[in-house]
Amino acid sequence: MNILVTGGTGYIGSHTCVELIKAGHDVVVFDNLSNSSEDVLDKIEMISGKKPKFYKADMLHPDELEPVFLENKIDAVIHFAGLKAVGESVAKPWYYYNNNIVGTLNLISVMEKHGVKNIVFSSTATVYGIPAFVPITEECPLGTTFSPYAESKKMLERILSDYQKANPDWHVVLLRYFNPIGAHESGLIGEKPNGIPNNLMPYIMQVAIGKLPQLRVFGDDYETPDGTGVRDYIHVVDLARAHVSVMTKFSDEASTYIYNIGTGIGYSVLDIVHAFEKANNITIPYQVVERRPGDIASYYSDPGKAERELGWKAEYDLERMCKDSYRFAKNSLS
Ligand code: NAD
Ligand code: UFG
Numbered sequence: 001m002n003i004l005v006t007g008g009t010g011y012i013g014s015h016t017c018v019e020l021i022k023a024g025h026d027v028v029v030f031d032n033l034s035n036s037s038e039d040v041l042d043k044i045e046m047i048s049g050k051k052p053k054f055y056k057a058d059m060l061h062p063d064e065l066e067p068v069f070l071e072n073k074i075d076a077v078i079h080f081a082g083l084k085a086v087g088e089s090v091a092k093p094w095y096y097y098n099n100n101i102v103g104t105l106n107l108i109s110v111m112e113k114h115g116v117k118n119i120v121f122s123s124t125a126t127v128y129g130i131p132a133f134v135p136i137t138e139e140c141p142l143g144t145t146f147s148p149y150a151e152s153k154k155m156l157e158r159i160l161s162d163y164q165k166a167n168p169d170w171h172v173v174l175l176r177y178f179n180p181i182g183a184h185e186s187g188l189i190g191e192k193p194n195g196i197p198n199n200l201m202p203y204i205m206q207v208a209i210g211k212l213p214q215l216r217v218f219g220d221d222y223e224t225p226d227g228t229g230v231r232d233y234i235h236v237v238d239l240a241r242a243h244v245s246v247m248t249k250f251s252d253e254a255s256t257y258i259y260n261i262g263t264g265i266g267y268s269v270l271d272i273v274h275a276f277e278k279a280n281n282i283t284i285p286y287q288v289v290e291r292r293p294g295d296i297a298s299y300y301s302d303p304g305k306a307e308r309e310l311g312w313k314a315e316y317d318l319e320r321m322c323k324d325s326y327r328f329a330k331n332s333l334s
Pocket of ligand 2: 198
Protein backbone atom coordinates (compact mmCIF):
# COMPACT_ATOMS: atom_id res chain seq x y z
CA MET A 1 0.00 0.00 0.00
CA ASN A 2 0.98 3.65 -0.36
CA ILE A 3 0.75 5.04 3.16
CA LEU A 4 0.86 8.64 4.29
CA VAL A 5 2.40 9.00 7.75
CA THR A 6 1.61 12.37 9.36
CA GLY A 7 4.15 13.28 12.03
CA GLY A 8 6.42 10.67 10.44
CA THR A 9 9.69 12.24 11.62
CA GLY A 10 8.56 12.04 15.27
CA TYR A 11 9.30 9.32 17.82
CA ILE A 12 6.58 6.78 17.05
CA GLY A 13 6.17 7.89 13.42
CA SER A 14 9.82 7.26 12.51
CA HIS A 15 9.75 3.72 13.95
CA THR A 16 6.49 3.07 12.11
CA CYS A 17 8.00 4.25 8.80
CA VAL A 18 10.81 1.71 9.27
CA GLU A 19 8.38 -1.16 9.96
CA LEU A 20 6.08 -0.19 7.08
CA ILE A 21 9.00 -0.09 4.62
CA LYS A 22 10.28 -3.44 5.95
CA ALA A 23 6.81 -4.90 5.34
CA GLY A 24 6.94 -3.74 1.69
CA HIS A 25 4.77 -0.61 1.86
CA ASP A 26 5.55 2.73 0.19
CA VAL A 27 5.70 5.59 2.65
CA VAL A 28 5.06 9.31 2.24
CA VAL A 29 5.65 11.56 5.27
CA PHE A 30 4.48 15.02 6.17
CA ASP A 31 5.58 16.87 9.28
CA ASN A 32 6.02 20.53 10.21
CA LEU A 33 9.20 19.60 12.14
CA SER A 34 7.94 21.42 15.27
CA ASN A 35 9.10 18.50 17.43
CA SER A 36 11.46 16.56 15.16
CA SER A 37 14.12 17.09 12.52
CA GLU A 38 14.51 16.24 8.87
CA ASP A 39 17.68 14.16 9.41
CA VAL A 40 15.45 11.42 10.85
CA LEU A 41 14.59 10.61 7.22
CA ASP A 42 18.24 9.70 6.52
CA LYS A 43 18.24 7.50 9.62
CA ILE A 44 15.09 5.74 8.39
CA GLU A 45 16.90 5.15 5.08
CA MET A 46 20.01 3.83 6.86
CA ILE A 47 17.88 1.30 8.73
CA SER A 48 15.34 0.29 6.11
CA GLY A 49 17.14 0.97 2.83
CA LYS A 50 14.50 3.44 1.62
CA LYS A 51 13.95 7.13 2.27
CA PRO A 52 10.30 8.13 2.58
CA LYS A 53 9.12 10.91 0.28
CA PHE A 54 8.91 13.98 2.52
CA TYR A 55 6.76 17.11 2.62
CA LYS A 56 7.42 19.81 5.19
CA ALA A 57 3.80 20.69 5.75
CA ASP A 58 1.64 21.92 8.61
CA MET A 59 -1.81 20.42 9.00
CA LEU A 60 -3.04 23.83 10.12
CA HIS A 61 -2.41 24.99 6.52
CA PRO A 62 -4.62 22.92 4.19
CA ASP A 63 -2.88 24.40 1.14
CA GLU A 64 0.30 22.65 2.31
CA LEU A 65 -1.52 19.29 2.48
CA GLU A 66 -2.98 19.56 -1.05
CA PRO A 67 0.22 18.68 -2.95
CA VAL A 68 0.77 15.64 -0.73
CA PHE A 69 -2.52 14.18 -1.95
CA LEU A 70 -2.30 15.55 -5.50
CA GLU A 71 1.16 14.14 -6.15
CA ASN A 72 0.67 10.72 -4.50
CA LYS A 73 -2.03 8.10 -4.75
CA ILE A 74 -2.54 7.53 -1.00
CA ASP A 75 -4.32 4.35 0.14
CA ALA A 76 -4.33 5.03 3.89
CA VAL A 77 -3.21 7.63 6.41
CA ILE A 78 -1.55 6.92 9.75
CA HIS A 79 -2.09 10.09 11.73
CA PHE A 80 0.59 10.77 14.36
CA ALA A 81 0.97 14.54 13.91
CA GLY A 82 0.02 16.36 17.08
CA LEU A 83 1.29 18.05 20.20
CA LYS A 84 1.69 15.71 23.16
CA ALA A 85 3.19 17.40 26.25
CA VAL A 86 0.63 17.08 29.04
CA GLY A 87 1.97 19.94 31.23
CA GLU A 88 2.41 22.32 28.29
CA SER A 89 -1.18 21.62 27.22
CA VAL A 90 -2.43 22.85 30.62
CA ALA A 91 -0.47 26.09 30.15
CA LYS A 92 -1.42 26.51 26.46
CA PRO A 93 -4.86 24.97 25.93
CA TRP A 94 -5.76 27.04 22.84
CA TYR A 95 -2.53 26.03 21.11
CA TYR A 96 -3.19 22.34 21.83
CA TYR A 97 -6.88 22.28 20.87
CA ASN A 98 -6.15 24.31 17.75
CA ASN A 99 -3.25 22.19 16.58
CA ASN A 100 -4.68 18.77 17.38
CA ILE A 101 -8.34 19.34 16.56
CA VAL A 102 -8.31 21.92 13.78
CA GLY A 103 -5.31 20.16 12.25
CA THR A 104 -7.15 16.82 12.18
CA LEU A 105 -10.34 18.40 10.79
CA ASN A 106 -8.22 19.87 7.98
CA LEU A 107 -6.69 16.46 7.33
CA ILE A 108 -10.13 14.79 7.15
CA SER A 109 -11.33 17.43 4.63
CA VAL A 110 -8.33 16.96 2.37
CA MET A 111 -8.66 13.16 2.60
CA GLU A 112 -12.35 13.34 1.68
CA LYS A 113 -11.62 15.67 -1.23
CA HIS A 114 -9.10 13.20 -2.63
CA GLY A 115 -11.16 10.07 -1.92
CA VAL A 116 -8.84 8.70 0.78
CA LYS A 117 -11.06 6.98 3.35
CA ASN A 118 -8.76 4.91 5.54
CA ILE A 119 -7.23 6.40 8.70
CA VAL A 120 -5.41 5.13 11.78
CA PHE A 121 -5.41 7.59 14.66
CA SER A 122 -2.93 7.77 17.58
CA SER A 123 -5.01 7.87 20.72
CA THR A 124 -3.94 7.23 24.27
CA ALA A 125 -4.81 5.17 27.32
CA THR A 126 -5.43 8.43 29.19
CA VAL A 127 -8.87 8.64 27.51
CA TYR A 128 -9.96 6.06 30.12
CA GLY A 129 -9.29 8.66 32.88
CA ILE A 130 -9.26 6.82 36.21
CA PRO A 131 -10.17 3.46 34.69
CA ALA A 132 -13.36 1.75 35.86
CA PHE A 133 -11.44 -1.53 35.92
CA VAL A 134 -7.93 -2.91 35.36
CA PRO A 135 -6.69 -4.57 33.18
CA ILE A 136 -8.40 -2.16 30.82
CA THR A 137 -10.33 -3.63 27.90
CA GLU A 138 -11.74 -1.52 25.06
CA GLU A 139 -15.18 -1.85 26.72
CA CYS A 140 -13.99 0.20 29.68
CA PRO A 141 -15.97 3.49 29.64
CA LEU A 142 -14.03 6.64 28.79
CA GLY A 143 -13.33 8.73 31.88
CA THR A 144 -12.74 12.32 32.88
CA THR A 145 -9.48 13.55 31.40
CA PHE A 146 -6.98 15.67 33.31
CA SER A 147 -5.41 17.81 30.60
CA PRO A 148 -6.29 19.62 27.36
CA TYR A 149 -3.93 17.16 25.64
CA ALA A 150 -5.89 14.11 26.81
CA GLU A 151 -9.21 15.86 26.14
CA SER A 152 -8.10 16.68 22.58
CA LYS A 153 -7.50 12.95 22.00
CA LYS A 154 -10.89 12.02 23.48
CA MET A 155 -12.61 14.64 21.31
CA LEU A 156 -10.78 13.43 18.22
CA GLU A 157 -11.87 9.84 18.89
CA ARG A 158 -15.46 11.13 18.97
CA ILE A 159 -15.01 13.33 15.89
CA LEU A 160 -13.52 10.48 13.86
CA SER A 161 -16.13 7.92 14.92
CA ASP A 162 -18.99 10.38 14.28
CA TYR A 163 -17.48 11.12 10.88
CA GLN A 164 -17.30 7.40 10.10
CA LYS A 165 -20.95 6.89 11.11
CA ALA A 166 -22.02 9.67 8.75
CA ASN A 167 -19.68 8.41 6.01
CA PRO A 168 -19.96 4.62 6.26
CA ASP A 169 -17.46 3.94 3.48
CA TRP A 170 -14.65 5.18 5.77
CA HIS A 171 -12.43 2.85 7.82
CA VAL A 172 -11.38 4.48 11.09
CA VAL A 173 -8.97 2.70 13.45
CA LEU A 174 -8.39 4.24 16.89
CA LEU A 175 -5.28 2.91 18.63
CA ARG A 176 -5.03 3.62 22.36
CA TYR A 177 -1.34 3.48 23.18
CA PHE A 178 -0.16 2.68 26.68
CA ASN A 179 3.39 3.88 27.56
CA PRO A 180 5.82 3.61 24.62
CA ILE A 181 9.53 3.49 25.55
CA GLY A 182 12.69 2.06 23.95
CA ALA A 183 14.24 2.84 20.60
CA HIS A 184 15.30 1.11 17.40
CA GLU A 185 18.13 -1.38 18.09
CA SER A 186 20.42 0.55 15.70
CA GLY A 187 20.47 3.43 18.20
CA LEU A 188 19.75 5.79 15.29
CA ILE A 189 16.16 6.78 16.07
CA GLY A 190 14.43 7.24 19.40
CA GLU A 191 12.76 9.83 21.59
CA LYS A 192 14.44 13.24 21.86
CA PRO A 193 12.40 15.44 24.15
CA ASN A 194 12.93 19.22 24.14
CA GLY A 195 14.28 20.50 27.45
CA ILE A 196 13.85 18.58 30.70
CA PRO A 197 11.82 15.43 30.05
CA ASN A 198 8.45 14.90 31.75
CA ASN A 199 8.14 11.17 31.14
CA LEU A 200 9.85 8.47 33.13
CA MET A 201 12.11 6.71 30.60
CA PRO A 202 13.37 9.89 28.88
CA TYR A 203 14.26 11.21 32.36
CA ILE A 204 16.07 8.00 33.32
CA MET A 205 17.98 8.14 30.01
CA GLN A 206 19.29 11.63 30.85
CA VAL A 207 20.30 10.54 34.35
CA ALA A 208 22.04 7.51 32.83
CA ILE A 209 24.21 9.65 30.54
CA GLY A 210 24.97 12.15 33.30
CA LYS A 211 22.89 15.06 31.97
CA LEU A 212 20.63 15.10 35.03
CA PRO A 213 21.83 14.25 38.54
CA GLN A 214 19.02 12.02 39.78
CA LEU A 215 15.52 10.78 39.11
CA ARG A 216 12.63 12.05 41.20
CA VAL A 217 10.20 9.21 41.95
CA PHE A 218 6.78 10.82 42.25
CA GLY A 219 5.33 9.18 45.36
CA ASP A 220 5.85 5.80 47.01
CA ASP A 221 2.57 5.68 48.96
CA TYR A 222 0.21 4.47 46.22
CA GLU A 223 -1.75 1.28 46.67
CA THR A 224 0.63 -0.72 44.49
CA PRO A 225 3.03 -3.54 45.44
CA ASP A 226 5.98 -1.18 46.13
CA GLY A 227 3.99 2.05 46.52
CA THR A 228 5.13 3.62 43.21
CA GLY A 229 2.96 4.16 40.12
CA VAL A 230 2.31 1.21 37.80
CA ARG A 231 2.07 1.51 34.00
CA ASP A 232 2.05 -0.70 30.90
CA TYR A 233 5.35 0.09 29.12
CA ILE A 234 5.59 -1.08 25.52
CA HIS A 235 8.61 -1.15 23.18
CA VAL A 236 8.15 1.47 20.46
CA VAL A 237 9.06 -1.09 17.77
CA ASP A 238 6.23 -3.37 18.96
CA LEU A 239 3.93 -0.35 18.90
CA ALA A 240 5.10 0.50 15.37
CA ARG A 241 4.40 -3.07 14.23
CA ALA A 242 0.83 -2.81 15.52
CA HIS A 243 0.28 -0.17 12.82
CA VAL A 244 1.54 -2.55 10.13
CA SER A 245 -0.94 -5.19 11.35
CA VAL A 246 -3.78 -2.68 11.18
CA MET A 247 -3.33 -2.34 7.40
CA THR A 248 -5.19 -5.67 6.94
CA LYS A 249 -8.26 -4.09 8.57
CA PHE A 250 -8.79 -1.85 5.54
CA SER A 251 -10.03 -4.80 3.48
CA ASP A 252 -12.57 -5.73 6.21
CA GLU A 253 -15.99 -4.16 6.56
CA ALA A 254 -15.85 -0.34 6.78
CA SER A 255 -16.36 0.66 10.41
CA THR A 256 -14.68 2.25 13.44
CA TYR A 257 -12.31 -0.18 15.16
CA ILE A 258 -10.72 0.44 18.56
CA TYR A 259 -7.69 -1.35 20.01
CA ASN A 260 -5.58 -1.06 23.13
CA ILE A 261 -1.90 -1.27 22.28
CA GLY A 262 0.04 -2.41 25.32
CA THR A 263 1.73 -5.52 26.68
CA GLY A 264 -0.79 -6.32 29.41
CA ILE A 265 1.96 -6.16 32.05
CA GLY A 266 2.15 -3.47 34.72
CA TYR A 267 5.55 -2.35 36.03
CA SER A 268 6.16 0.13 38.85
CA VAL A 269 8.53 3.09 38.67
CA LEU A 270 11.03 1.19 40.82
CA ASP A 271 10.69 -1.93 38.62
CA ILE A 272 11.74 0.25 35.69
CA VAL A 273 14.65 1.82 37.56
CA HIS A 274 15.97 -1.56 38.71
CA ALA A 275 15.46 -3.20 35.31
CA PHE A 276 17.35 -0.33 33.64
CA GLU A 277 20.21 -0.67 36.15
CA LYS A 278 20.43 -4.44 35.64
CA ALA A 279 20.13 -4.38 31.83
CA ASN A 280 22.81 -1.73 31.44
CA ASN A 281 25.00 -2.41 34.45
CA ILE A 282 24.78 1.15 35.77
CA THR A 283 23.30 2.92 38.78
CA ILE A 284 20.38 5.35 38.55
CA PRO A 285 20.36 7.58 41.63
CA TYR A 286 16.85 8.50 42.71
CA GLN A 287 14.95 10.29 45.44
CA VAL A 288 11.33 9.78 46.38
CA VAL A 289 9.41 13.09 46.28
CA GLU A 290 5.74 14.16 46.49
CA ARG A 291 3.15 12.61 44.19
CA ARG A 292 2.78 14.39 40.83
CA PRO A 293 -0.67 16.04 40.62
CA GLY A 294 -3.04 14.22 38.28
CA ASP A 295 -1.16 10.88 38.35
CA ILE A 296 -3.13 7.65 38.65
CA ALA A 297 -1.82 4.82 40.88
CA SER A 298 -1.98 1.93 38.45
CA TYR A 299 -3.23 1.00 35.03
CA TYR A 300 -2.36 -1.48 32.32
CA SER A 301 -4.03 -2.93 29.27
CA ASP A 302 -5.79 -6.07 28.30
CA PRO A 303 -4.34 -6.25 24.77
CA GLY A 304 -6.29 -9.43 23.85
CA LYS A 305 -8.55 -7.80 21.26
CA ALA A 306 -5.59 -6.64 19.14
CA GLU A 307 -4.17 -10.17 19.26
CA ARG A 308 -7.47 -11.81 18.30
CA GLU A 309 -8.43 -9.38 15.53
CA LEU A 310 -5.09 -8.10 14.20
CA GLY A 311 -2.85 -11.05 15.01
CA TRP A 312 -0.57 -8.56 16.78
CA LYS A 313 1.13 -9.07 20.12
CA ALA A 314 4.01 -7.22 21.81
CA GLU A 315 7.22 -9.29 21.70
CA TYR A 316 9.95 -7.30 23.43
CA ASP A 317 10.49 -7.57 27.18
CA LEU A 318 11.49 -4.91 29.67
CA GLU A 319 15.20 -5.79 29.51
CA ARG A 320 15.15 -5.14 25.75
CA MET A 321 13.28 -1.83 26.24
CA CYS A 322 15.93 -0.70 28.77
CA LYS A 323 18.91 -1.79 26.63
CA ASP A 324 17.59 -0.09 23.50
CA SER A 325 16.73 3.11 25.41
CA TYR A 326 20.25 3.34 26.83
CA ARG A 327 21.93 2.64 23.48
CA PHE A 328 19.97 5.47 21.87
CA ALA A 329 20.70 7.80 24.81
CA LYS A 330 24.47 7.17 24.52
CA ASN A 331 24.43 7.56 20.73
CA SER A 332 22.15 10.51 20.31
CA LEU A 333 21.53 12.44 23.50
CA SER A 334 25.06 13.05 24.87
P1 NAD B 1 6.34 13.33 18.50
O1 NAD B 1 6.19 14.72 19.02
O2 NAD B 1 7.69 12.72 18.51
O3 NAD B 1 5.75 13.24 17.00
C1 NAD B 1 4.69 14.04 16.56
C2 NAD B 1 5.10 14.74 15.28
O4 NAD B 1 4.02 15.57 14.82
C3 NAD B 1 6.32 15.65 15.47
O5 NAD B 1 7.34 15.27 14.56
C4 NAD B 1 5.80 17.06 15.17
O6 NAD B 1 6.77 17.86 14.53
C5 NAD B 1 4.59 16.76 14.29
N1 NAD B 1 3.54 17.79 14.32
C6 NAD B 1 2.95 18.37 15.39
N2 NAD B 1 2.03 19.27 15.00
C7 NAD B 1 2.02 19.25 13.64
C8 NAD B 1 1.30 19.97 12.65
N3 NAD B 1 0.43 20.93 12.97
N4 NAD B 1 1.53 19.68 11.35
C9 NAD B 1 2.44 18.75 11.00
N5 NAD B 1 3.17 18.06 11.88
C10 NAD B 1 2.96 18.31 13.20
O7 NAD B 1 5.29 12.42 19.30
P2 NAD B 1 5.17 10.83 19.36
O8 NAD B 1 5.58 10.39 20.72
O9 NAD B 1 5.80 10.21 18.17
O10 NAD B 1 3.59 10.69 19.30
C11 NAD B 1 2.91 10.47 18.08
C12 NAD B 1 1.43 10.51 18.33
O11 NAD B 1 1.08 9.52 19.31
C13 NAD B 1 0.95 11.85 18.90
O12 NAD B 1 -0.30 12.16 18.32
C14 NAD B 1 0.80 11.56 20.38
O13 NAD B 1 -0.17 12.38 20.99
C15 NAD B 1 0.36 10.10 20.38
N6 NAD B 1 0.69 9.40 21.63
C16 NAD B 1 1.98 9.41 22.09
C17 NAD B 1 2.28 8.75 23.29
C18 NAD B 1 3.69 8.78 23.86
O14 NAD B 1 3.85 8.50 25.05
N7 NAD B 1 4.71 9.07 23.06
C19 NAD B 1 1.28 8.09 24.02
C20 NAD B 1 -0.02 8.08 23.49
C21 NAD B 1 -0.30 8.74 22.29
N1 UFG C 1 7.41 9.30 37.02
C1 UFG C 1 8.33 9.54 38.03
N2 UFG C 1 9.33 10.45 37.80
C2 UFG C 1 9.45 11.11 36.61
C3 UFG C 1 8.49 10.87 35.59
C4 UFG C 1 7.48 9.96 35.83
O1 UFG C 1 8.25 8.95 39.11
O2 UFG C 1 10.37 11.95 36.47
C5 UFG C 1 6.35 8.29 37.24
C6 UFG C 1 4.94 8.86 37.17
O3 UFG C 1 4.53 9.37 38.42
C7 UFG C 1 4.14 7.63 36.71
C8 UFG C 1 5.13 6.86 35.82
O4 UFG C 1 6.42 7.34 36.20
O5 UFG C 1 3.82 6.83 37.82
C9 UFG C 1 4.92 7.10 34.34
O6 UFG C 1 4.90 8.50 34.07
P1 UFG C 1 5.08 9.09 32.59
O7 UFG C 1 5.09 10.58 32.71
O8 UFG C 1 6.23 8.45 31.90
O9 UFG C 1 3.77 8.57 31.84
P2 UFG C 1 2.22 8.78 32.15
O10 UFG C 1 1.65 7.41 32.38
O11 UFG C 1 2.00 9.80 33.17
O12 UFG C 1 1.66 9.36 30.76
C10 UFG C 1 2.17 8.96 29.50
C11 UFG C 1 2.12 10.15 28.55
C12 UFG C 1 0.73 10.49 28.18
C13 UFG C 1 0.05 9.28 27.64
C14 UFG C 1 0.09 8.18 28.67
C15 UFG C 1 -0.57 6.90 28.18
O13 UFG C 1 2.73 11.29 29.15
O14 UFG C 1 0.72 11.47 27.19
O15 UFG C 1 1.44 7.90 29.00
O16 UFG C 1 -0.23 6.66 26.89
F1 UFG C 1 -1.23 9.60 27.37
